[in-house]
Amino acid sequence: MPEIIIDNVRYEYEQPGKVLQFMLDQGLDLPYFCYHPSMSIPANCRQCLVKAGTPIVDRETGKPELDEDGNPKIRYFPKFMTACSLDMSDGMVVHTHVTSEEVRRAQADNLELILINHPLDCPICDQAGECPLQILTYKYGPEGSRFEHKKVHKPKRIQLGPRVVLDAERCINCTRCTRFTEEISKSNQLTIVARGDKNYPMTAPGETFDDPYSLNTVDICPVGALTSADFRFKARVWEMAQTPSIDITNGKGCNVDLWTRDNLVLRITPRYNKEINDHWMPDEGRMAYRQMNENRVSKPEIKLSASEHSKTSWNNALMTFVEQIEAHKPEEILVIGSPHAPVEDNFLLQQFFNKLGVSDTLFSPHITPGKGDDFLITDDEAPNTNGCRMLGLGEIDKKKLEAELKSDKYKMVVILTDDLFGRYEIEPSITEGKFTLTFATNYNATTKAADLIIPVTCSAEHTGSYVSVDGRIQRTLPAKETLYSNRRLNLEMSLSRLDHFGTKFDNWVSDRNRIDCIPAWEFLVRTAYEMNLKLGFESSREIMAKISDELPALNGVTYERMDEERGIQLDLKQIPAENVS
């Protein structure tokens, strides 16, 4: 197998590739800015310089020439090479800062050059704490600067587009952002303007950077030049806890990280998953953090009059639910699952009412034809349509739904976390005379119409599995506490530095913002207990174990596997394309 010698250590490689990527794959460290594994390689930042050479081959024998010690003689490239663009070749010798003082000097000097006009305003910069320039300068940079003249000034606080703000002085012109719009989102909205020390990224005159993927440039900008208009100055990176999750605003299931502080989700960023979203996600999905924090239903509510609800105790809510169920015959109950709720909740809803003798659980897909693109936005605006289909829930459209809601057949309606009234613009009066219960995360038109509202956890608060449009099942982890969960006791929850070191009594950590809600499945389990139905589950993990036993399509699916394999690709053939009911 061909081999390459990096800092006197021999590595074998199978695939041809670039030196930098190979080093990163081996866990070796080398500073770099402009290189990004998913984009073209411009080699313009010059930070990844290494000393490299190849063995001298004797032209006649075709064998490498050897020195006195019997080692192959190396012919070094006359200048340092950029490791990001340097192809590996058999026998290549590479020296980084580890074994070459010259390379170490080159890296430090290059950083000194990059920093000539950099404002060094880390204390007020959002990127601080997750800034490659900051990190690499600490690790590889010079102690000070020999450039003590006035810095070149460039535009600051430029609103490039609705979601992205530019500080051109911080830009190091790595062109990652422009390459992103050229190669990944293909909107071609950004370019580098001007030249020399005056250049910075910009849109064409009169155009705005409204690319539906624009915020990815903020993630990949290796400095604080591009920042998110929405997240600017909200929090320091190190104050937040970072929890892996998935995008619940469409059917793609982009992998994301939820960033929380004081039980508020402050931002959502993409998490790498080669199978789904690579390093990217649509801007829309990032705004979902607001629905996780704001306008939440906290504590059950019961309807007083057409326009008024009042909070009530969990006990009362549960008893009311039981009474209503007992007051109605099974065929009088309309049960509607939700493509917005996880597989576990839908499954439990179905099981619960099955046990009561309700034969059908329905759901209405949330699909807007034409909304999607060929990239990461889908027509499907819900994360779990395929999960509902897989469970065999009956699929109904708006017309059918209205007919059902209106029908005299039913005296009681149960809706799982889905704003059906809002998204279909259904009049609340349609369910007049029926007892309507909805599980809900947020206030909306459906909660307005409901007689009983059960507040439930959202994807940021529970563990739940969702099946994407492409048939990939993935789960979320709890990122923020509810009134009944505890960050330090729940081992699935991640801790931030503040959580690690803080106590409830510190004034810099806050215990507020905990919603009084429980997972929908838990409410159903409690009700089942009250009614002596056999439906005992302790956790959503147990529910998943049960589902994977029962559903052939989910055989062998466990949380462990989902975590390890970054989601499990299911056999799409086992997912019904549509269950018209």
Added chain:
Amino acid sequence: MADTYEFSKEELEQIEKIKSKYPEVQSAVMPVLWLAQDKFGHVDSDVQKLVADTLGLPRAHVHGVATFYTQYYKEKMGKYVLDVCGSFSCQVCGAQEIIRHLEEKLGIKEGETTEDGMFSIREVECLGACGYAPMLQVTNDKYVNHLTKEKIDKLIEDLKAGKEPEFESMPVVYHQTSDS
């Protein structure tokens, strides 16, 4: 407005010809910007847009190219653009005095254009004629070398009279190579 700028049929044909010279359309951006600047006198954002749309390229791309080169005028300029070199060799040979003199004479500052639209003064980076420092270039064309105040005065008079300067570089020496 964009629609006030248009290429004629002949120009469009010419652009097609330029395009056919290169494997990629992108390569045609520079010559087509030249063509546009020759016609309109500048390549402001509307002209850039016209070039981009004509070539079917992203506007941002053309904008990037146009702003990279000082020789493309991103705004309306004087008929004669006097690009005075302000880089090292010219600087030490008195480029600043030349610029001051020009400013006084024309009553404008560096970077500005006279009201009658005749002259613009700009300080530019090295034009590769350090041997003839200090020097200037007239509207991306002729070099005027070894500048003195008197030479400037004469140049301005000539230009006002519509007389463009002569080429005055050193005589070109053709080296005889052994086999030709």
